[in-house]
Amino acid sequence: MDVMPKWAEVVLVPLISLLLAAILSGLVILAIGEDPIAALKLMIDGALGSTYGWGYTLYYATNFMFTGLAVSVAFHARLFNIGGEGQAMLGGLGVALACLFIPWPHWSLGLLGAIVLAGAFGAVWAAVPAYLQAKRGSHIVITTIMFNFIAAAVLNYMLVNVLRPKGAMDPATARFPEAVHLPSLHDILAPIGINFSKAAPANVSLLVAIIACVLVWLLIWRTKLGYEIRAYGHSESAAKYAGISPVKITMIAMIISGALAGMMAINNVMGEAERLVLNATEGAGFIGIAVALMGRSHPLGVFIAAILFGFLYQGGAELALWTSIPRELIVVIQALVILFTGALDNMVRMPLERIFLALRKEGN
Template sequence: MDVIPKWADAILIPLISILLAFLISALVILAIGEDPVEALMLMINGTFGNSAGIGFMLFYATNYIFTGLAVAIAFHARLFNIGGEGQATLGGLGVALVCLSLPWPHWTLALPAALVGGAVFGALWALIPAYLQARRGSHIVITTIMFNFIASALMVYLLVEVLKPAGSMDPATPRFPPGASLPQMSDMLGLVGIPFSSAAPVNVSFFVALLACFLFWLLVWRTRLGYEIRAYGHSETAAEYAGISPTKIILIAMMISGGLAGCMAINNVMAAERLVLNSVEGAGFIGIAVALMGRSHPVGVLLASLLFGFLVQGGAEIDFWTNIPRELVIVIQALVILFTGALDNMVRMPLARLFLMFGRGRSGGAT
């Protein structure tokens, strides 16, 4: 029997991990002579104090939902896809090419097309490492990391040499046609009479991300493919026994993963209305932390994405208003990743012991 009940595994452990991370962050802030309580209040006020802050948080969270789901689906097949960054970069290329290819009349046409473009480019970029893993045994962790660098170099070449409009000094594509611009959250909420700041770039992609969470759940727990992916992830030998082809699962799972990462571009690239260098800004890596913290479950990924959206937005506020250096904000994020991802067992084991003691006391009382 599992020692730790499901609810504690899903909620209690991440929560304690976050508290520990914040506690140590507070000590670090104290050590450089600043006030941690003030910093925390700034983060909270800067995020939840006005609708622009919330908008930015949701904008970042949208990115992380896509990359988090991307890492999560690979986790279900026990594949560690570190290439979300590169796949999202290539997804950006796909989105940009789609948006620039036609004078789109309306976003309802541009968005699905861009979604497909981003997904296909991201999926194909993940397919190469997947093929190398399935057929040649090249470790997917190594190859996906390498492909991040290749993607970034490729993007520099394309933006500087190919896609940059003639005469421009800026390594970026031309602006997308107006028909490809997505409705902002402020526009949509305005329709139902809720005022929302138009300063934040959060847009309709957020709802696409929520839909992706639901589809992810259906795929993993309701379809035959999800059944096979999870089976392969739990035991490769058992999968082979059951007639599930490892090659097929690796290729498909990684393509879904890359496709999800690529879909992120509908948020960041379409909101910027052009493709720039380093458009992904580390979201691919944060996706790893999000998937770990979210236990590869879409609800967990959603909550973890919101948390990281808050950390990034709140961090920007600290950077702006206090003497706490920008690097320290990254330290705080790193601590959260460290505690929720890597140091999971540090919280889990004492907790398991507690539950054991508690459980025994209870069963003893019952008899």
């Protein structure tokens, strides 16, 4: 039945899609009168040329691992969760409440508490659209988009009217106490003799993100629940026939998805800013879509794609700093990746399938 061998499916198709996206991005840079090769060199230098650059690349990658995993888990149940952005914002609120109002004796306990609250807030924000999808048939894409806007308004309200310290002008919470300061990669790597940049924001959340990747892999491919999620995603009617409850799977998949998106906040809110500011998510929820598509919804793929996007993010910031290419270049690249690896997937796949079919006929 499968026309293509597995390696082509897993490696070749995404690689060609990526190449197309890269060529078009290069053309875009050329069209605005800059040198794409020089731009790429600058990006590699800025993002990977020093531990400082790596620190930022890994910091961004941590965000994208969480949101990428969130989109992936929902994808496996054939649910498109565009609400990662809103769920991550609510996760930020959870982290802020955990850090500000509970006197943690040690950062490790604080981190655990923050993970629980961030996950819970994100999960609740995803559970409402999930419930409406499962029980009332409201389209989850539309409801999660609406919930992104509602989340932004909720956050705005909370920061301006409730959590802002008295006398402060900017809409942000107070600084978190020193006790919940997360160790940075510098602190972690120093005892084993690696001198990692002190200024970079990468922190212990990276390890949490990697653990999350492993756990999601175990969940999806090694548990009964993961099997049910995948079965439901492949064929709703077959899953129903096998006694799998659509309501249960929709709810659980979205709750896990929302919790993962919410947990992103331990990195950007607790690890980096150490207070909750407006627009703390910076679109990471949406980049999760590109990361999940590029990583083919597999945790290993998500891990690699997240690091690539971390590189793009940090490299793009360097470009904006040193050349006249604005930061928005990353948004364009992100759009092209989503377009080619997601929407135009068949454009790459159809001719490849024809080639493999022809090869097979010759072989017989």
